[in-house]
Amino acid sequence: MKQTEMSRLSREDDNSSTNSNEYNYPDCPRKVPLNEPYADLDPESENFLPDKNPGKKKYETEYHQGNASFGMSVFNLGNAIMGSGILGLSYAMANTGIALFVILLVAVAICSLYSVHLLLKTANEGGALVYEQLGHKAFGMPGKLAASCSITMQNIGAMSSYLYIVKYELPIVIEAFTGSNDEWYTNGDYLVLLVSLFIILPLSLLRNLGYLGYTSGLSLLCMVFFLIVVIIKKFQIPCPLPGAHHAENETVSKLLNATVSPNNTTAVDYSEACTPKYFVFNSQTVYAVPILTFAFVCHPAILPMYEELKDRSHRRMQGVANVSFLAMFIMYLLAALFGYLTFNIHVEPELLHTYSKVYNFDVLLLIVRLAVLTAVTLTVPVVLFPIRTSINQFLCASKFSWIRHTIITMVLLIGTNILVIFVPTIRDIFGFIGASAAAMLIFILPSAFYIKLVKKESMRSVQKIGATAFLLCGFVVMIGSMSLIILDWVHNATKEEHPDGH
Template sequence: MAQQQLSSEEGTVLLQSVKAQGPLAGVRRSSINSASFNFINSIIGSGIIGLPYALNQAGLPFGLLLLIVVGFITDYTIILLIKGGNLSGTNSYQALVQSTFGLPGFLTLSALQFLYPFIAMISYNITTGDTLTKVFLRIPGVGPGHIFAERHFVILVITVVFTLPLSLYRNIERLGKVSFLSMVLTLTVLIVVIIRAATLGPAIPPTEHAWAFAKINAIQAVAVMSFAFICHHNSFLIYGSLQEQTLSNWSRVTHVSVGSALVFSAAFAVAGYATFTGYTLGDIFENYCRDDNLVTFGRFCFGLSIITTFPLECFVTREVLSNAMCNRDLSRVEHVAITLLIVAVCTAISIAYDCLGVVLELNGALSAIPLIFILPSACYLKLSPRRWYHFHNLIPSVLLGLGIIFMITGLTMTGLFPQDCSHGVEMFYCTDANSSSTVAP
């Protein structure tokens, strides 16, 4: 990832205020490995299953290039964000933007920082309901109409038994081992997708222009990719959990986390798109056949991975609400009450709506692009003692302009050309008499 150097005047000051005053002060700290696991887990969520569709929108070569660029920009702006906190003496994304742009900036950032993880949790529930119902359908005696095949029931049970208890933790460090498990599960899913690219892909004829260099919907692809990579909203939270809070340690965490997520994401996106080409849907698991036992195992692993990712987003959502409401540490009762409210509203919306692809595109353009491209760059440029056109400020200036263009264009194209939601529809090649010999493990 792009290594960023502090200027001479910036390099003399580390983020000691964050170390002493952060929201996790006085609690057990994370090692670099634990922080990296949490960070990777926060990046690789439900957005990864939309990346093959992003390549379908942008074209495989150009889409892969865009994915790499978004990864580099993510790495660059995460460190830029912490450098902005250094310059302003602040210890959270909200405090940084408030210090830089006052109350209007604080309100804007609070809305975006709440909106992204909140919608992400909705997408996690949708993914859980979609994937695990198909897993349960493979259990003998469970068929259409059975209670375990109802996504509403599955989402409710998973929420009560798993995601809510994990979300009630007050210390993010306790999720480090859970995040490592999530990484292992995601790697397992990647292996399943690669195997099916080799075994199922040759049986599905590629669509017209399947291997075109670029396609017209590339901007929408950027929105999906931004959704998949966004982790800025919990950067200060994870930074504050480090045992030794130095910029060099944070850079190591950032490079390892974003680099690992980029490798996972690129492999997943290419393997998924190469299997289905133009037939690739917003949720890649909707492309696979229901009677595919290997993919059923992959669905189970991914569903479990999503369950362990949900609490990380809940941490951020709860912190944004607590900062906006009272700007102090929550009491035990307040902590439980706000967590219950957040989880309950997310669950209700995810039960009522089930089109994952539109959720990914909308959240990417509306929330992720401003949080990745626009706000970190704008804050740094405002705090920098140099002019915006100075050599050291050239990259932030370019990212600010690109972010505005991508956001406006992405929202416009998502509204004008929304993708079809084919939730629950069995694909044509699954009904082919010859497909069974190919799909069966």
């Protein structure tokens, strides 16, 4: 799934086997013996290979040789891109229409690739292959805080989205085996707490995650399997859906009336609901761009993967990004299109859960649910690891402490569970994180770092003008999306308080 810190995680696990403690952070002051090589370097540079030739410019610094092939790097970056965001794309298409969705998908993919280009050039010039270090070199502690907080928010959003899948899908799996749907053990809130307490917490408390790093590949395979099933089910599920005229679909009926004809007070024409639309504008359209940005965030993983790339060069790593983004673009488009064509306006914010409208028990969907549940459950500790490491870094904790380790882990899991239980839908997580942290990581931070650190280009150059425009675009996307999402929340809260419209 979405592991934006997988490469750094593997490096930290390697370091834990060679060092006497887990936390050896470059920003925490320590004494350096004079006989150590490069003893005159500032602590910020210690996790990064120093310049072997002081006469070279920063962007010509020689880094250690990586050992990851082009193909393996493509696979790893695909793992970093792919995540739970794919489950919300059909909902985004249902509220934008096919044509508008494709336009937005292409635009976000191109913007993400451009920000990768900016990051790679900035890394060569700034001499750092960690997102937070670039922030520190560019703007000092505020820059590092901005990068660290954005990555932490993005990872908390990813953890929340994974636990939402547990909340939505595990009750359906249990109902399929027990035939009961009104017992306490089919309540999603209780199940999230139990899974977090008995599975995720013990795994998260491990100092070395080891084999859990491979769940990234498992998650990608699960999502490929999910995509295949979505395509197959398109040709098996009729439209309109069975029971579409029943009272349980009253909410969907209201949505259709509001979308097709806001002033229409007559009965819903369900044949209209089965006609794909190319341009749609409604109150939920504002979530489309945040959902797409959430789905494409992988930027904190770009620099560690760049460091590990064999025969490393800017051009070669950009090629890795191009291939990975193209593959994920195709997967995202197919998942969104076939999910939308299957359910049309009936699509829910989490696509896999939408199939429960049609099937109480289906072997193929049950296998998909079990595979996805296994993958996301094992992925939560992997995503939690870099958040905890970042917190320890800011605490300058040079020695490992089980008490601190346990407290940070429990606080993160408790906070994430509270979000999942009390935030009504996964759409709000996709929307808020996509509009804030994802916009920072894709648009704002890469362009700001580039403008500040790449000194060989003047502010009047085409490259700097383009980066400045990209920065302004990022602020427009973030502020605009957040404002519209908050307005939608306020509007929905007002409707709940005054359902009669008075």
